[in-house]
Amino acid sequence: MVTPASSFPDPGLFPPPTIAVARHPAVMLSPRQLKNWIGELPLANPTRATNEVLQQLRLLVRDPDPGKHFGTLLDLFAPPLEALLETVEERLNTNPDNAVPLDQLEFQLIECLAELAAGYIRIANDQILQGKRPAIETLYRAMNAMQRALHIKRLHYHQRTTTCWANQLRIFLHAENLGIGTQALKPPIRRKEEPATIRELFFSSLMVCLTDPNHRRPAEILDWTRWSAANAGLLQLSLLPQGAGAIPLDISGEMAPLSAARQAKPGPDTRYLDTTAFMQAAREAAPGLHRALSELAKGRRKSEQRKSPRQERQQPYRIVFGMREMYQRLNALTRGLDQPEQQYMAEAVQVNQSKDGAAFVLHGQPAAPLSVGEPLLAEAGTHNARGAPVGFTAIVQRFLSTDDGGFEIGVEKMRGRLIPVMIQNNTGERSQLDPHALLQQDTDTGRYLLLAARGWFRSDDHINVEGPSARYRLRLVRMASEMLHTTRIEVEIADD
CATH class of the missing domain: 2.40.10 (Thrombin, subunit H)
Incomplete structure (x- = not known):
């Protein structure tokens, strides 16, 4: 059961994509021409094929007047994008825990999925402006494209935007207000393992957002995504909190899911996710997910309510990670030796600290894989009054790769x-x-x-x-x- 549609606000129009001022001569507006062109894509070279798809898809989505076949043209991109997505997913499933930046293929595929979603959103806007109901297929395809792009980003600790979440929320609200949120769609619109309804698709994405993926291993996120997709039907949304496990959700779109879960207050824009049945099932089948959501429900607090408030810093540091490298450096320090230059030492700036932790911005790509849960040694660029190195050992608790190729990490200091x-x-x-x-x-x-x-x-x-x-x-x-x-x-x- 979900809160009655009458209690949801009218989400209105979607933010439209930027439209070109004039038609590009290379855009294909004939379904036959586009189908022939897609049939000749060099799928054996995924990076090249993705780049070509991105260029043509972007021209189509942003054309001033894509015509009456716009939806058909967008649908034609589904087979090649599915093939390219399978290529990327095969690599991620094989070794999900390597926290490296998005490569060219993955970055371009995310852009393709974003353009595809923007195209379907544009169609939905046109239908709303004409006084029509947005088609359920259009809304589902838009949300699914967003979720697929978001999934790739999560597995790379990549920075995510609030725009994507706001659009998913708006799709959910439209579907609920139209009474189509529980209407099931069948393949080929979706994969067999993907949620069958817009409501379940929305809830499955929401639950993974609430686990705070930047604090988790990608392998965990991969497992939890699959489990949440299969069990999203156990979730409910209500006007009032139902049980101790109720999680607040801001339906205005102004707060990200995790921020709302931690800070949202009762009001007209707040609903509550009833996770009782979902959590009961997760206790045995997905204990890690159950633990993550339980910690969220029990530990709601703002940043200023932390036991150890953060203090801003701008202090240069060198980061040593890798068991062999940490052993060598600590062994040298224990023996009174100093060897500041060694392999796998990354330059960083400490941007804040607390009693138990700190955050760093790393310059450039680390020389070796670094991920959540791994130990490191942070050594300051300065020495104390006796000339001894200053630093601490810690465990990585948060990892974020940014659009400019940089990295941000949050760590918890090791005690003892x-x-x-x-x-x-x-x-x-x-x-x-x-x-x-x-x-x-x-x-x-x-x-x-x-x-x-x-x-x-x-x-x-x-x-x-x-x-x-x-x-x-x-x-x-x-x-x-x-x-x-x-x-x-x-x-x-x-x-x-």
Whole structure:
């Protein structure tokens, strides 16, 4: 059940795409001509084919008068875009956790999907201006194109715009007001695994937005996107909060989903997402998603209400990441050596800090993959009064790649004592594993964590490690977490 349509405001017209002042001579307005041209696309060269599709699609969508076949022409782009999308998705599904910038193919495909959505939005606007109901197929195709582009961006931690969300919300409101939000559409308008209705398509995108994707591993987002798409029908929207898991939603379009969930107040523009059934199903089938949404529902607060408020900074730093590189640098510092130049050290500027964390802007592309959950060493460009390096170790909690090719990261400082160690049990099948590791001791609890390469954990196993001034025999108790490159293992110092 969803709030009655009468309670939704009239969303009005969509923001139109920029229209050209005159027709470009290369635009194709004949369905036959365009179909023949599409049949000759060099799909064996995806980057080239995507570039050609983008150029022609942009000319069509922005033509002053695309004519009566406009919708048919847009539909003709579906097969080549589907083929190109499958190429990109195959690569992402194989290795989703590598947080690298969008490559040329992915960037151009996102632009193609944005142009396609703009074309369908233009058709919907024309229908509204003529006093007609926007066709459900037109609205669904527009929203689906936006969601596909957004999905690629999420898996690359790419910066997202509020315009895309506002348009999806406007489509949802139109569909609800017209009473077509629950009308199912069949392939080939959509894939079999995609939500069948506009309402479910909207809710599935909303739920992934609420997980704060820039704080998650892409592999998690990929799994949660699939699960949310299959279970979006369990969600409801109401005028008043229903249960402890109700999440506020701003239907004015002025607040992004996550901002509304954290800050929205009761009012005419606020509705509440009833997640009770969705969360019950997620508890067993998608525990990570359940945990992320539970944390959101329990932890609503504004930035000024944080336990440790952020303070602005403009401090140059050098970032070291990679287990081997962190070991080498920390080992050198422990021994009183200084080797400021080493591989995988990125230049950065600290832009803010708090008691427990900090944020950095990285200059250029990191020399090695860096993603959420991985450790790093942040070393200031200055020294203290005794001439010693100043810095801290931390875990990456947030990652964002920007349109200009830059990166922003948010980190949580690691507590306690950190000892660089070398694992000695590198025999047999473990001989191929990186033996460099970090042993973290929480000074408050006395507990130990071993940060090591993936593959070292075996339940109740023992390993020997050697630090700068001591050797330890560790019992591997439990795997605390596993990331792209590293594993955090709860360990105990063995007596034997």
